[in-house]
Amino acid sequence: MNLIQTDMQGYSEMCRKNDCIPEGDYQKYEVKRGLRDLSGQGVVAGLTNIxxxxxxxxxxxxxxxxxxxxxxxxxxxxxxxxxxxxxxxxxxxxxxxxxxxxxxxxxxxxxxxxxxxxxxxxxxxxxxxxxxxxxxxxxxxxxxxxxxxxxxxxxxxxxxxxxxxxxxxxxxxxxxxxxxxxxxxxxxxxxxxxxxxxxxxxxxxxxxxxxxxxxxxxxxxxxxxxxxxxxxxxxxxxxxxxxxxxxxxxxxxxxxxxxxxxxxxxxxPRHGGANIKVMEMMDDLREKVRDQQDDDEIRSYLEKILDKKEFDRKGLIYGMGHAVYSLSDPRERLFKKYVQLLAKAKGREEDLELYMRVEKLAPEAIRDRFRIYKGVSPNVDFYSGFVYDMLGIxxxxxxxxxxxxxxxxxxxxxxxxxxxQGKIIRPAYRSIMEERQGSGDQTREG
CATH class of the missing domain: 1.10.580.10 (Citrate Synthase, domain 1)
Structure with a gap:
């Protein structure tokens, strides 16, 4: 066990050295990283009627x-x-x-x-x-x-x-x-x-x-x-x-x-855990924003998130934007009605008001900071964690x-x-490996 623990750092450095592919190579070889093109459109991999x-x-x-x-x-x-x-x-x-x-x-x-x-x-x-x-x-x-x-x-x-x-x-x-x-x-x-x-x-x-x-x-x-x-x-x-x-x-x-x-x-966490990150971000906001009805103070906090100075310092306002949707997420639009009904039934109107302030201010901050004009809107995960919280989940x-x-x-x-009855799904990876000559027989005897 000690050998495993002590050697991991050295092995990790070897992985970083030999497994790092330059970002420019993906464009050079016209590889759509993440099966998405530079505009964010997904590569068509199949057909569905669902x-x-x-x-x-x-x-x-x-x-x-x-x-x-x-x-x-x-x-x-x-x-x-x-x-x-x-x-x-x-x-x-x-x-x-x-x-x-x-x-x-x-x-x-x-x-x-x-x-x-x-x-x-x-x-x-x-x-x-x-x-x-x-x-x-x-x-x-x-x-x-x-x-x-x-x-x-x-x-x-x-x-x-x-x-x-x-x-x-x-x-x-x-x-x-x-x-x-x-x-x-x-x-x-x-x-x-x-x-x-x-x-x-x-x-x-x-x-x-x-x-x-x-x-x-x-x-x-x-x-x-x-x-x-x-x-x-x-x-x-x-x-x-x-x-x-x-x-x-x-x-x-x-x-x-x-x-x-x-x-x-x-x-x-890049797929199913977004609503938890929204809840954690909102907890952090409540702790650091003194006046939660002050739009300027809330926006300042959101801008610090984008600058990687607040929350988890990854520069992301969770619950905002989507890999596919641009102007709006239809699920969020529909879900909001149930959020409002439940907030009223649970006496959580003040919390809902804070969410709605962030929903209004976050897209503005993102657009201004990154000059994004195609549209930034809340996704369904922005409110789902809040609903689960109100349900005691x-x-x-x-x-x-x-x-x-x-x-x-x-x-x-x-x-x-x-x-x-389609074929086995097997996309191709292009190898950029350099071929090398062996350096002699190094087989371990024993």
């Missing part, structure tokens, strides 16, 4: 649009505004390509309710045996272990994959919440309580039921969380975790390994709740990849 993102029209930035299976997200959310099962209905839409009629929706919800059950003693023997603050890792371990309980775990026939996907969609809230309770009990020394899901409750309702000691929640709370799930469940085939799903699926791998790979991608569960929503989209893309 969803569509629109950020430009006629070559010019426009208000963002998000479509699920031919329907604009605004229409879908408004369609289910008075229905506590919006997430379930849209899961049906993403998987099968059609909106369910009332009877079909009821049948599908019953299937998910029946599937919302873990193997006997799974919670005790798997989830509770290795508690960790990293709930995403806990969930990933549980997903891979579930394969051991499935006699057809390696079968990639469409019917079997559909069954596996539906079962994972159903139990994801349990894997997340039970994982948190194990951590909270063993690491934070808090009381342990494990509730069973309510077969009469929605996915959003069961998340709140499983999380809270008294299992109680209001309709407003359930609707707000249901809206969050609907807005996070799918976002095109190019986002990192969904692309991972398609890459692993194309290799012929099983459902459990594929979804575990997607989880590993989502947990990266601990920060350790923010990214897992994202995963609970997104597993529906992952499943739809896995199925589309299987039905399409």
């Amino acid at each position: 969803s569509k993102i629109v950020a430009f029209r006629d070559g010019k930035p426009c208000d963002g649009e998000l479509w699920y299976r031919g329907y604009k997200i605004e229409e879908l959310v408004h369609r289910y505004v008075n229905n506590l099962y919006g997430y379930e209905n849209l899961t049906y839409l993403l998987l099968f390509g059609e909106l369910p009629e009332e009877a079909e929706a009821g049948k599908f919800i019953s299937i998910l309710e029946e599937a919302r059950e873990l193997p006997t003693n799974f919670t005790r023997d798997v989830i509770m045996k290795a508690p960790t603050r990293d709930i995403m890792n806990s969930m990933t371990r549980s997903i891979l272990t579930l394969a051991s309980y499935d006699e057809k775990s390696q079968n990639t026939d469409l019917e079997n994959v559909l069954r596996q996907c539906l079962q994972l969609i159903a139990v994801f809230p349990m894997l997340a919440i039970y994982g948190y309770h194990a951590y909270n009990h063993y690491e934070n020394l808090q009381s342990m309580y494990i509730h069973r899901p309510d077969p009469e409750a929605s996915t959003a309702g069961n998340i709140l039921r499983l999380l809270r000691p008294d299992s109680r929640y209001t309709e407003v709370e359930a609707k707000a969380l249901d809206a969050a799930l609907m807005l996070h469940m799918e976002h095109g085939g190019g986002n990192n975790s969904t692309f991972t799903t398609r890459v692993v699926t194309s290799s012929g791998s099983d459902t459990y390994a594929t979804i575990a790979a997607a989880m590993s991608s989502l947990k990266g 601990p920060r350790e569960l923010y990214t897992p709740i994202f995963a609970v929503a997104r597993v529906a989209g992952w499943s739809a893309h896995r199925i589309e990849e299987i039905v399409g």
